[in-house]
Amino acid sequence: MDTIGNNVILTLTGASHGKSVGCELCGLPAGIKLDMEAIRFELARRSAANCPFATPRHEPDEPLILSGIREGATDGEPVIVEFANHAHDRSEYSCVARPSHADYCAYIRSEGKEDISGGGKYSGRMTLPLTFAGAVCRQILKGRGIEVFSHVLAIGEVQDERFDPMMEKAPETDPFFPLVDPNRRAAMEKLLLDTRAAGDTLSCEAEVAALGLPVGLGEPLFDGIEGAVSKYLFMIPGLRGVEFGERRPFGSGMNDQFTEGGRTLTNRSNGVNGGMANGMPLIFRAWFRPVPSISKPQTGFDLNEKKPVPLTISGRHDTCILPRGLAAVEAAACIALLDLLMEYDKRDGSFCHREGLGALRRELDSIDGRIMRLYKERMEVSKRIGAYKRENGMEIFDPGREQEVIESRAALLPKELRRGGEGLMRSLIEASKSVQRGEFNIYLTGMPDCGKTRMGKKLAALLEMPLADTDRIIMEREGRSVDAIFREDGEEYFRCAETELIRLIAARGGLIVATGGGLPMRPENARMMKTSGFTVFLDRKLSALHDQNTRNRPLLAAATAEEVNANVDRLYRERRERYLACADLVIDPDEEGAAERIAEAYRKLIAY
């Protein structure tokens, strides 16, 4: 999933070596003033340009705001931002999976279709739009008195001191290399430089704190603070562990005893009990693996040759994910906490409810936004189901299953909402069916020289759909004429090529297909046509067929015109029944307005 959130909904887009990376942040109220300088500052903290141990890939990281922010404030539309990728190198490692990177898994998962160059969407670069989104959320949290900050707790074996768990305000630190004890920096930097010189990389740990969270923030059971925050954090590549609370062996040493005002004398729970904020500082630690790109010789996996190959990764990588990764860790925490805060605000008597109708409408807007995104997702899945069914010659529509789906979905609702739920499901199913019908092909069948290609061209212009001519495609693929294929490899070979092609055409959908005259004779071809489109038999009069120059057709060729016509008659008698059985519409192509009638019938079918 590239999307997350219940209230403020974040989608990340793009990939490391694609044109750009970006984010879409929905559900933010309108009118929130944003300090763009503060946002740029967060981007700068993440930028490799400001970190001597980071990758030499330097990008300007200039946000291009496409929507949602006008005159320095949110306008209620989704905040959409893009960052162009300038310094990418697509040749970099693109066909060899690097050890312990996501390359191999992503390649297998996408059957080689995903752009994995430079780590694709599993790259640290995706933390750039995350940091932008986090910087926006951070400002909203700040307006509610919530502050999120962090420090480098460890680089390799060199440790910083931990945060004071009882702290009332954030310690003063260098934002580009924050440490509780700045004296540890020299040892960390020396380790970073030595490790880099040795061609190796380092693990690291961040400690993050949030102050000012209202007591009770966090949803029961599955959306408690630990789970909710961790889900965002684990998007950050290289993250391997998140820990809330101190590790102590005995309950007596772990428990935090209460004092005045519900506060506790210690904060070993690190600010969270039962998944909810307890009013003390929320603190967690995030541990990162050593960066997997090392400069030492390794063994990669050649994805084309499917075998292990020696691999040396040169130059462009970070020695350690921190300190620059801190901006991303804080960003993930800010987005997660704002999402939880908006949920918390929905409680009766809360800040949000006191705001009245405006707040309720915003809540409704946010729900509708989610419904629309889910609707889009559902339609995309419907399209894929349609393509699968067409490719496999399965019936597109299954009324039995439709009813079952409607009933089973409505059963998820309380009794009083079921009728509405059934209506909604009916509309959704209709919309899905219409999407699937929109992908229907129009198959033109009929005798050789009945004018399938000519009619195909007319329909292509009328309906603005592309035309596929099966004979022509096979000739292009084979680099020889149909006649030559028949002569050199026989009819069966040609028929197999047709079946293979019609399978592709059926899966592709949305085409006008001029079929070879014999194509519908094979039952499996006819079945695929039936389930993937609308078939028109161009039943041209025999007298008109006789006038054609059909001497070059392999099944009709003969010495004289009379013999050719006799062959035409024979073939027509043999095939007509099959053409009729396949057809949804039978039409004489020489009839006035034939193309318009076919287009009309097709439009009716897909409009349903």
Ligand SMILES: Cc1cc2nc3c(=O)[nH]c(=O)nc-3n(C[C@H](O)[C@H](O)[C@H](O)COP(=O)(O)O)c2cc1C
């Ligand atoms: C800000 C940031 C920068 C990163 N830079 C690099 C890098 O330069 N080279 C590298 O191999 N991995 C880098 N990583 C980590 C890898 O992307 C990550 O380890 C890899 O995608 C595998 O994912 P996993 O470790 O979560 O399994 C970086 C991660 C972050 C958050």
